[in-house]
Amino acid sequence: MSPEQALGKNDSRSDIFSLGSTLYELATGRPAFRGTTPMETMHKVARCECEPLAEVGPDLPEALVSVIERCMACDPKAATKPRTSWPRPASGGCERDRRDRGGRRR
Numbered sequence: 001m002s003p004e005q006a007l008g009k010n011d012s013r014s015d016i017f018s019l020g021s022t023l024y025e026l027a028t029g030r031p032a033f034r035g036t037t038p039m040e041t042m043h044k045v046a047r048c049e050c051e052p053l054a055e056v057g058p059d060l061p062e063a064l065v066s067v068i069e070r071c072m073a074c075d076p077k078a079a080t081k082p083r084t085s086w087p088r089p090a091s092g093g094c095e096r097d098r099r100d101r102g103g104r105r106r
Contacts, residue, residue: 017072019071020068020069020070020071020072021072023071024053024068024072027053027060027064027068028056030056032072033049048072048074053068
């Protein structure tokens, strides 16, 4: 759930926040927002009170941390900046996907 949803102001940018929240949990093994009750958790989401990713996952790659933090930005406009300003993947990361079955580049 995004802060906008918690405050009843849902728009399409909340999907980006939800993606970031899901990536946070996948990368760290714990949810970004934890409260003792569902209502407390929703208040933490609305106030963007999560544990800093650098503290929870200090060994995570910087590019991954940057993308997750960008997706989970409290200001939804920050999360939707043009993709050209997002971190670039490490070279060769998707090399296999760019080749056909015969090993030739597509």
